[in-house]
Amino acid sequence: MEYDVAIIGAGVSGASTAWQLSRYNVKTALVERWADVGFGVSKANSGIIHGGFHHPVTSLKAKLEILGNLEFEKLQYELGFPFERNGIVVVAFSEEEMAVVRKLYAQGVANGVRNLEMCGRDRLLELEPKLNPEVVGGFFCPNGGTIEPYRYVFSLVEGARRNGVELYTGFEVSAAENDGDCWRITAADGRTIRARYAVNAAGLFADRVSALFGGETFTIHPRKGEEYLLDRNSPARPRRVIFPVPTAHSKGVLVIPTAEGTTMIGPTADPCENKLDTSTCADNMQRILSLVRHMVNGVSPRDLITSFAGLRPVLDSEDFYIARSEKAPRFIQVAGIQSPGLTASPAIGVYVKDLLKQAGLTLVEKEQIQYELAPRHEARHETPEALDRLHKTDPAWTHIVCRCEKVSEAEIVEAIRKGHTTLDGIKFYTRAGMGRCQGGFCSAKIMKILSRETGTPMEELTKKGGNSRLLGGRLGTLPVESQKEETL
Structure with a gap:
């Protein structure tokens, strides 16, 4: 488990940095404390691509906002997420x-x-x-413009993983030790990775991560x-x-x-x-x-x-703090990324990549990068003729599970197979449960599909990982008397 770079935090900043590094012959790990990427600050983002007029260009946030704004057509073409200018x-x-x-x-x-x-x-x-x-x-x-922020993060991470970045979820950093030319990073559950360079993109917990690495003291x-x-x-x-x-x-x-x-x-x-x-x-x-x-x-x-x-995650300065640490070796700070952090994120990724290069990381471009140019199939956006063709390859395409948002079983299975194994992860990836009834009619169906595809018992499924179990107790434990009453 040895890497050139470990990125701590898989929100818009960490995911953008991972996507940038995936273009180079650099072994990169992306670690996230929650059960899925984008489950921290990024999942509750307003989804606005800002215009660059709210902050003076003397601030770092304004400079990166303006540069980041210009990148979204290119990124959408490369990665295929919902975006409208x-x-x-x-x-x-x-x-x-x-x-x-x-x-x-x-x-x-x-x-x-x-x-x-x-x-x-x-x-x-x-x-x-x-x-x-x-x-x-x-x-x-x-x-x-507007963008779907969770789909944006998912697309960045999918693109990065397709090009060699390794992802660790449920990895809450609890300790970091510098043993000379490498960081030994330990998670709360005992897992450990080693990396020569570390990037602190931990959002609300960037102050805590900085302290663990012996970096600068600041408060989020x-x-x-x-x-x-x-x-x-x-x-x-x-x-x-x-x-x-x-x-x-x-x-x-x-x-x-x-x-x-x-x-x-x-x-x-x-x-x-x-x-x-x-x-x-x-x-x-x-x-x-x-x-x-x-x-x-x-x-x-x-x-x-x-x-x-x-x-x-707000700093006293109200500006972004993106810099090489002056206290911890080979450690990059990416903190205070509040609005317009989503808009600035493509430029943040480039900025951090350049800081790593300044810190001594060797960057050699790969000969070929894998892009996903074709848009995803989504039942709500397909014509009847296209759905008929999809049905012939897999009948699950015409089994609509979420009626409010017209999401098919095939899309839910695709989300699960891409690693989204919580109810929220599936919701953010497919929009199932985001409509008028907010999952009132489709959640149970999604849970059955999730249990079937992963082999996880229904009573162990979670909403967003951790202790957020969806069912209390265990299924099939009703008293005999209650079972008789139910039968009658």
């Missing part, structure tokens, strides 16, 4: 807000963002008819963002991503037409002490609904189908 509108509802909008526009121009357009009321309503007609003005950033401050999802039939779904005027610590509550057809509203931006607290509350839901109704028409609580929360 549908543009961003920033809207103001008063002359006071317009003053902030003008500053944002000027900052975007100074950052080199192309094709920004200042807009009056009529032009904004033309660009986005769902806007409240009381809008005063704003600007349009056509290079913004969790900042909770609650999001609410509207049914794909909601009349509030806009064409563009809609931004309000930002606050001191947040880009504000947004309206996001997700890359797969639903509408997301949020997030909040509240300090949080517990790095595992992903609870939501009714007060924040009402606050978000009120703010969103002020921006767009057609928002109804009847269309809410679920809520969730994510935690941003």
Whole structure:
């Protein structure tokens, strides 16, 4: 188990770094504390490709955001994940807000963002008819867009693994020892790997990992963002991503037409002490609904189908911290990757690769890289004729398990065979359970398929790994009396 590089954390930053390193003759390990990749900060991402106007270009996050933004068409072509460059509108509802909008526009121009357009009321309503007609003005950033964040991470990791990167899930780093020219990295369950170089992309736990390696001392401050999802039939779904005027610590509550057809509203931006607290509350839901109704028409609580929360890993500087450690040898820090970390992630991968080279890692490009150019088959996107052809190769293609999102048994089996063996992993890979009923009708069917394909007893299946078992007790242990009553 000896590697040239060990990347700790398989979110957008770690996965992007793994994809970059997979292009070289470098033996790389990607380790993740959770049961599947992207299960940390990245899974609750808003899925926005930001435009590069919110932060001054003097910050590292702005530089990498702008560079990363330019890479997504290429990455989508190489790896095949849902992505749409549908543009961003920033809207103001008063002359006071317009003053902030003008500053944002000027900052975007100074950052080199192309094709920004200042807009009056009529032009904004033309660009986005769902806007409240009381809008005063704003600007349009056509290079913004939306992406499905978990599919993006899965695609990066699949691409990296196809090109030689080895993945370890459930690997929570508990110790690190430098024995001269190599790091000995130990997981909480006792597994050990050795690597000459280590990359700390551990998200909310990057401060703890840095301490384990004897690196710099810093503190990650969790900042909770609650999001609410509207049914794909909601009349509030806009064409563009809609931004309000930002606050001191947040880009504000947004309206996001997700890359797969639903509408997301949020997030909040509240300090949080517990790095595992992903609870939501009714007060924040009402606050978000009120703010969103002020921006767009057609928002109804009847269309809410679920809520969730994510935690941003924030440093005191509010900027990214990506650098070679000055305390720990052959150790790269990738910390404080909050918004716009998803947008910046392709550039983060390149940046970290270059830092490793500066630290002494020899990088020789491979003669050939394996790409997956053909898009995945998905029942909801296939024509009846195409489904008929797929059915002839495998009847599971026309056995629809998730009716809300039209996900077939064949897609669920594909997800399992690619290593997604929790209910959440299958949901994020296929969208089964993401629709109106939120898995109310399909979860039991998915569990049966998962048990059949993996040989795992139903009572040992989990929602997201660890202790998140889906069933209590064991099946088949009902008292005899209860069995008789059930039969009658």
